[in-house]
Amino acid sequence: MDGKGARTRPQRPDFHVLALVASGRGSHIADFETYLLGEGDVVWIRPGMVHRWSDVDGVDGPLVLFRPGFLPDLGPTPAWDLSASATWHLAPQVQPLALLAADHLRGEHDLAVRVPHLASPALLSHLLAALVLRVLPGEAATPAVSGRRHREVFGRYQAAVEEHFMEWHQVADYTRVTGYDRRTLTRATCAATGVGAKEFLDQRIVLEAKRLLAHTDLPVSRCAQRLGFRDAANFTTFFQRGTGKPPSTWRTADARAARPS
Incomplete structure (x- = not known):
């Protein structure tokens, strides 16, 4: 997808960039902070953030891009907070569940591309919501x-x-x-x-x-x-x-x- 290495240049997308690190190590720069990446990390770039993938040649995992408004309203979460960190780490027991949710989303998306008449934006939206709810920081699920x-x-x-x-x-x-x-x-x-x-x-x-x-x-x-x-x-x-x-x-x-x- 990126033969010319464009990902290493500063970007300011008007869409969400959600990545899960399934394996490998690397680093990423978001809003002028450098984040080290390793297995189990989540990267969430909200629209308007300046970022670049500075060192991800050795990193593998699902990458999801989606427009604002496509995700159902989940209420206030750290993911929408522009002052929140762009990266956090999932607990070991949550990591396989997050990857399973991402695989389900990818399967439905691939089917929608191959067989357009079976595409269901509502289904994709809810599967994305399931993934987001799974990868949010733990304290977001049960606030004080x-x-x-x-x-x-x-x-x-x-x-x-x-x-x-x-x-x-x-x-x-x-x-x-x-x-x-x-x-x-x-x-x-x-x-x-x-x-x-x-x-x-x-x-x-x-x-x-x-x-x-x-x-x-x-x-x-x-x-x-x-x-x-x-x-x-x-x-x-x-x-x-x-x-x-x-x-x-x-x-x-x-x-x-x-x-x-």
């Missing part, structure tokens, strides 16, 4: 009841941030659309992520800035405009406060980690 209120508040805040972070840079902007005051948002965000509401918002803006700097050739001034800053100077100050480096320096140095050597 005591944190339900915080999860609800944070879920609304996170969704609002994802929709508006390119235009709204202050927590006060989100109190109106979520219906919660700043203190409530801060408590819930801290309980869910370990950082306050403002830091969570700033981290999301910085992440998008890194993605633009690494995956596009846009000048810093255009990146600033895309992210809702009045001018490049304000953006540079904000970015340097969050990363320790101005955007141009980060682009020529740290962003190389996302590019093939």
Whole structure:
């Protein structure tokens, strides 16, 4: 599928990339973090993430690509959380069950390709849901009841941030659309992520800035405009406060980690 080695170049897909490592060892870079891969690992790249398969020649396992909206609504899970890790490890007893679910999905998909009149999008969708539920981190299946209120508040805040972070840079902007005051948002965000509401918002803006700097050739001034800053100077100050480096320096140095050597 990849004779020219395109997978080693930075990608920013608008679809989900779900991979299970059945055997072998390698590494993968997602949103500028390097993840070592081994048997039993799951990789989930959500739409919009910048990633590249940096070292997977020795890795084998199922790879599933699917568009947003194809998977049935499973409620909030770590897989949808843009701040969650792109990789986690399955318990040994779960690994064969996950591969079995992937094999079932692949069998139905292959049949749909060979015999189109037998294709069933609904069946494929539910088989994908079964695979996802099998590979989710264990704590996602039985969340602590005591944190339900915080999860609800944070879920609304996170969704609002994802929709508006390119235009709204202050927590006060989100109190109106979520219906919660700043203190409530801060408590819930801290309980869910370990950082306050403002830091969570700033981290999301910085992440998008890194993605633009690494995956596009846009000048810093255009990146600033895309992210809702009045001018490049304000953006540079904000970015340097969050990363320790101005955007141009980060682009020529740290962003190389996302590019093939």
